Amino acid sequence: MLLVTVMAFLFNGCSIDDDGANFHFTALEIVEAEVPESFDLNETYKISVDYIKPDSCTYYEGFDVVKDSLTVRSVVAIGTVRTDxxxxxxxxxQETASFNFQVIYDKPYTFKFYTGNNSDGEAEYMEIVVPVNKP
Known part of the structure; x- marks a missing residue:
């Protein structure tokens, strides 16, 4: 019985003629971000973001939030583009999604939301600074 099972997997495996992935990841342009006017230390906040999908073959996947320095975060909305x-x-x-953000430092936070590339192909960002309230 074990031999039959192993043989079934061997003969029904993936084709070596597979063309590869039928999608690729892309950065979606952010057009608006809703953040609180200020943060309280050790609290968690919902940050809402409006982004643009360029066509019906692009799907929202999530956010890539990168810690650039102690209190600077770059935020990119990530999409997948179906190529098949x-x-x-x-x-x-235009769609809206959100992520939760926990405040762990008592310094102001700077959020850099990706808004697209300029004519030279360089990334551009919308920057929002949110102060942290003193206890």
Missing amino acids: FDDCTEELI
């Missing part, structure tokens, strides 16, 4: 669809409608679709 031929009938994508090219229309800008």
